[in-house]
Amino acid sequence: MRKNFARLASLALALIFVLAACGGQPTAAPATEAPVVTEAPAATEAPVATEAPVQEPFVFGLLLVGPYNDNGWSQAHYEAGLYLEEKLGAKMVYLDKVNPADRPGTTPDQLAEELVAQGAKLVIFNSDDMKDASTTFAKANPDVFVIMASGDQVWSDGKAFEEIPNLTNIMGRMEYGKMMAGCAAALTSETGKIGYLGPLINDETRRLAASAYLGAKHCWENAGNDPAALQFKVTWIGFWFHIPGFTTDPVDVSKDFYTTGYDVVISGIDNPVNLGEAQKLTAEGTTSFGVAYDYVAACDAAPEVCIGVPYFNWGPEYLKAVSSAIEGTWESQFIWVGPDWTDLNNPDTSSIGFVNGPALSAEAAAAVDAFVAELAGGLNLWTGPINLQDGSVYLADGEVATDQQVWYLPQLLEGMEGLSAAE
């Protein structure tokens, strides 16, 4: 009996061995076949350029990491998609909740192909979480244009540079928006304790949390407060939004902040759930304020506690990139673009913006506006002396950070509480 089983088991193992061994010689992976072309070749190959674009609208695809109506990051992208439809007469096909928890068993590159099957000639990957997949997809589909928002794959001065002719990176210089958010928070806080609801830890989130801190510090000290009395704490939840069972609940994190004296919480995650908690606690008698993030109308969720929102306006840059794909002038680029300083909230020209929230006092609002004017005038808070969290020198006195230093900020800054990297 036992012998039988052993014989069976060994038979099975042998079978698997044979199967796997046959699989030993890896056949040429399709990815390697992506043409090693030199300069902007995708445009010439694209059928779009030659076909008359009069009848058929240009179809573009959009992959959203969260729900299209998340009142944050993904909604800002969705609205940009509507903007493209309006401006170009293009047609959007989109899929939201593209993350392994919501769409188990799928990968973003697979889902991008579903959009291509619906006619998309350009696909926008909207999340850092899809960076690897966007590279895979772009290489496997050299005739489809790819925009990867927030990534740095094609930044020739970046750390992860790869030549991918059909891929463009686009990101707004949200550092400015976060500085304004930090400023508004510092001018609103009674306790001098500001909480930052952080998503996961990476280059982007470190530099944005640090920007909020720099803005808070600047305005706190300008208002004549004791520099030592400012506390700025970052708590990370582990992903861009709450995934039950996998991340810390951002509502709990907000509550912990508010109930321990942090009267202002700045959202760094993909949606403003801190506002809901602030609203609830304020109603119960604990004065709480929040700064939203990502989406221009995010304050609407709880206007009475919202003191402002720094937001992305993806429309203008997407319009340029998609137009270039249609016209055949596409070039693989790394675009990291700041606001239109002459008109911060212009939907057609400014890639990031900041809206004062209804809960921001008139006095604080005036001070925030003055700060915005200073930034527009050339004030750069990424100027030394600035130390990293471990006390080492990041920028010497008077030294101005380069783009690389800001993008790849290795740690949080001295004066900030919270983890700089995973423990």
Added chain:
Amino acid sequence: MLKGRFGGFFFQLIALLLAFGVVSLILISVDASPADAYKNMFTGSFGSLRKFAEVLVAFVPLLLVTAGLLVTFSSGLWNIGVEGQVVLGAITTTWVFRYFLESDLPPALIIILAILGGMVGGAIWASFTGLLKVFGGVNEIFGGLGLNFVSTALTIYLIFGPWKRPGVASMSGTVPFPDEFSLPLLADLRISPWALGIALAGIVLVYFILQGTYFGLRLKAVGKNFRAAYLLGIPTWQYSMYSFLICGALAGAAGAVQVAAVYHRLIPSISSGYGYLGLMVAMLINYQAIWAVPVALFFAALNIGSIQLPILMKLDSSLSGVLQGILVLFVLLAEGVRQRFAKKA
């Protein structure tokens, strides 16, 4: 006999129709056309070779899990812990890959070791549930469920801790493995014929064990009547353990394939819920191995086809999960009704 079998088929057909009927009602209530929805799901899964390949990608782990569960169900065990066994298979496979990351061994050998490692990992994890059951008197449902949570926590610990990407703390997962660590895929498709081979070998093996061996017969005897089997001299607890180990190994292979052929790294939801889905498939086929392939394929097709719903009809793709759940419920219900009829007759 023939009549009974035909009757069973008849009741299951009714259950199938009822399930589709209920889902159609749900669709109509949100002003969506059921016909369009089913059509889109069908073309989304079988409409092209590419799509069918995606269905097979989901089919492979689902079939492996189902095969394993047929063994535990046969011995009368509810191995809810199969989900965690998939996860541990993925973790061990990742561990083996990481261990050999710098080695000069041929990649083929490393892949074999990684998959075998995954099977061992899954089996060991299953043995915990088994030991808790046999020696601790902990019902395998609770033991397994608990261990599922532990496996998720372990994955998250590894991804945020020892196996994190440099400078990053994110759910996105570990650094992707180099291309040579991938099970070879068919050109331009995402399916690996080797993964498919492993899955088919798994179900054939299980069918053979259950139908053609003395071992399988004893396993079923233990499942049908534990006490009687014991009195007849079958080493019952050993047989429970065997079935846990076999199921764990097959579930572990599913996790290994998820890492070696689909995600090429460890991610938090690496099991993709295939463990729980496999439980549904096993219940639906009334524990008969012969039906595992078509039903697992059907469920995989629902999963992949439902991606079309949000793209084309702005419907949530969880509709496929609703259909799967309702289907299982109705089939179980129909089976109950049928038995009642049979008794009366």
